[in-house]
Amino acid sequence: MARYNPKETEPKWRKAWADTDAFRAVMDPSKPKYYVLEMFPYPSGRLHMGHVRNYALGDVIARFKRARGFSVLHPMGWDAFGLPAENAAMERGVDPKGWTYDNIARMRAELKELGLSIDWSREFATCDVAYYGQQQALFLDLFARGLVYRREGMVNWDPVDMTVLANEQVVDGRGWRSGAVVEKRKLNQWFMRITNYADQLTDDLATLDRWPEKVRVMQENWIGRSKGLTFSFEFAGEPPRGFDKGLEVYTTRPDTLFGASFVAIAADHPLAERVAAADVAAQAFIAECKKGGASQAEIDTAEKLGFDTGIRVKHPFDPSWELPIWIANFVLMDYGAGALFGCPAHDQRDLDFAHKYKLPVTPVVLPPGEDPETFAIGDEPYLGPGTIYHSRFLDGLDIEAAKTAAIARMEELGQGQGATVFRLRDWGVARQRAWGCPIPVVHCDKDGVVPLPRSALPVALPDDLEFGKPGNALARHPTWKHTICPRCGGPATREVDTLDTFVDSSWYFARFANPDAAEPIDKQAADYWLPVDQYIGGIEHAVLHLLYARFVTKALADDGQLGVREPFAGLFTQGMVTHETYRRQSGEWLEPKDVEVIVEGKARRARLVENGAEVVIGDVEKMSKSKRNTVAPEEIFDVYGVDAARLFVLSDSPPERDAQWSNAGVQGAWRFVNRVWEEFDSQPDGAGSPTGGGGEAAVAVRRATHKLTRQVTEAIDTFRFNSGIARLYEFLNLLKANPAAGASGPLLAARHEALSAFARLIAPFTPHLAEECWARVGGGGMVAMADWPAFDIALTEDAVRVLPVQVNGKRRGEISAPAGASAADVEKIVLDDPEIARRLEGLTIRKVIVVPDRIVNIVAA
RNA sequence: GCCGCGAUAGCUCAGUGGUAGAGCGCAUCCUUGGUAAGGCUGAGGUCCAGGGUUCGAAUCCCUGUCGUGGCACCA
Secondary structure (H helix, E strand, C coil): CCCCCHHHHHHHHHHHHHHCCCCCCCCCCCCCEEEEEECCCCCCCCCCHHHHHHHHHHHHHHHHHHHCCCEEECCCCECCCCHHHHHHHHHHCCCHHHHHHHHHHHHHHHHHHCCCCCCHHHCCECCCHHHHHHHHHHHHHHHHCCCEEEEEEEEEEECCCCEEECHHHEECCEECCCCCECEEEEEEEEEECHHHHHHHHHHHHHHCCECCHHHHHHHHHHHCCEEEEEEEEEECCCCCCCCCCCEEEEECCHHHHHHCCEEEECCCCHHHHHHHHCCHHHHHHHHHHHHCCCCHHHHHHCCCCEEEEEEEEEECCEEEEEEEEEEECCCCCCCCCCEEEECHHHCHHHHHHHHHCCCCCCCCEECCCCCCCCCCCCCCCCCCCCEECCCHHHCCCEHHHHHHHHHHHHHHHCCEEEEEECCCCCEECEECCCCCEECCEEEECCCEEEECCHHHCCCCCCCCCCCCCCCCHHHHCCCCCEEECCCCCCEEEECCCEECHHHHCCCHHHHCCCCCCCCCCCHHHHHHHCCECEEEEEHHHCCCHHHHHHHHHHHHHHCCCCCCCCCECEEEEECCEEEEEEEECCCCEECHHHEEEEEECCEEEEEECCCCCEEEEEEEEECCCCCCCCCCHHHHHHHHCHHHHHHHHHHCCCCCCCEECCHHHHHHHHHHHHHHHHHHHCCCCCCCCCCCCCHHHHHHHHHHHHHHHHHHHHHHHCCCHHHHHHHHHHHHHHHHHCCCCCCCHHHHHHHHHHHHHHHHHHCCCCHHHHHHHHHHCCCCCCHHHCCCCCCCHHHHCCCEEEEEEEECCEEEEEEEEECCCCHHHHHHHHHHCHHHHHHCCCCCEEEEEEECCCEEEEEEC
């Protein structure tokens, strides 16, 4: 009896897969296609457990779909541009390109060790000239369509990474990578017109029925579509210069127009600036507003402050009614019109403001059941439903009807119109960094900004960048930027900004359809493979990458380069890998491998392996270098094998939840691997003889096999991998209870069938072990190529059902009935049962409820 | 403030109207020529709390508590 030895077995099968080119994706029109993709990794140089989980999840799907007869595309690439390479260059004097490709080589080797069923022939890195040169072509196409533009604007400046960031990359006022407080700067910037697609990006979320609800909600919130009314106030008296058309405001509550008591404008509104030009006090107030911090804590605690400009406007529905214009610190210039009308009775901010400056509070929505004579607003505005009152022609309407009526009247008056406003801003895509895709334009003194012709592509990065000091090494390069203008032939300088790395990841999935194509996207191949049927990655990209990729897909579809309008038909967001944290008494973090955990009854304590010193067990947290609670995948592979590691990360929790890594857990998985092998190894060669005695056990094993096949199939289909694995564990226990030793012919035959199915069922999870097992039971070829086992649905259901019998909802006994027995038949069996009859003595039966094959309840009194 | 998610055995989690479950861990015992072990048996649950609907609620509804994610002076 040979012990299972992953160190020999696993490399052997990986070589067999590679030698036979087993996972090459083929466009086969006779088969349905399936494109499974995990978010491609940044080549940091080290594989971590999060990667193991991410790629193991995708591999389960890829192997399963292949066995189910799909033509599968499962590629891998590298999101290889970005700051870490530049930081390494600055800190260690290495070349970012060399550093990156070295990391890729190391991580590729580690990933290959995972035994993933990937078509490695399609591999590319975004820093390959062959890739970013094509991306430059796409940039020019989008530029030609007017979807890329350059303008001066306020941008987010990260002072540590020394680059501009997109709005999506600023979290709580800080840079998403550096954590530095972001400054506002006015710069000439490249933008992509994502706002052109704001409506589609919102509407099409409804078609993404295989996306998590949570992600769709997050994108919807981020885009922030709101429907309302834009209208202009006429000034009472002479309009200020430049405001002949009145003062424009935006509102989502036109139904509350008769509750207006003031108009407020942002401190940087043009009207505020005009007022300040002639008023020192206004100037001081505006300066005060601009000092306010942008962090959340400051915003939350900031008092509502205002400055009365003295200017008055007329109410749009009653020219005799005048409202004051205030400059207010809570009004944002870049949302809506940068101005609003305040209705204190039905808005918290407006109410706070009105209380502070003694402005009128007039309720115009009457809550149901309230008396219009006595209803009043205290410290809380009324935001609920009700009937409009105090509102002349809107009186008596509900809120929605009043909104419609107010918009209609405003449009009649020619003073405004229904409008849709978005929170989403255009995507700033230029970065002042050298390790990125150069923007293929030049600046010419005569012709201004000139896009390069396609024939001038690729614009390759120079190989001799100097990273000794901070800032953009590309701008510093002595010769690279000097070129000639393609239009006039005169001297010109290249754009030294590069593209946001999120541009790189916004179309890579389409490049995988044919990574060698002469054009950016091979339309025919993309039409076959796209959309990605199952995309898998972390939730942290819910609004960043996933929104940009959706936008670029739509833009390229409109340009005729893609045939789909959504890149990812199915999205799965997996949880993180976590681990307990450990610290010395002194507070210093400790690595798990230096700590020994001791279980004493229900209590656990820990000590240092080295000297037995007491260790404090902390919270379970995401594996991170800073907390030192990481476990290196290669060390686990070395001890337990790749399959055990894969099995454990897949079995521990549902894939969308966090998975807690523990040594005990991986040991459990490792034991399972060994027990599986023993079971196969103990089975004699051959298929067994179906004749002879001992039929009962054989039938039980057969039924269990078919039931298991059904359960595992359904579990994988619904992403409940952990529960599929739990069923495999249970089934192995059943096989052990019906061992090969001393088994009858029929049982051996049933066991053979069971093992043959079992080898294929574990293949998505533990592919190396599955190959070894498949070979042991004489399966033909490799299990990686084998068909998924079929199940006989009749065998998955028991012929005789045991039904519990309740009396008045309390369990009082059970009966046996044939599966599918009618309610009348079951009722007869129940009433004939002496035990049940005893329970019913002295009671009158009111009703008998029979749920076929499930349960019986007798209502009696 | 707005929109979500979660709470079931010591741990990680299934179960979503119908008999409370799995894996790991734990305990007892057996084996010690599968030995960085293997096996038998077992203990362990107020299904977060309260109310409602129902013949019947862990499951559906309401309220609350705790934990957690996203958005947010967004008009």
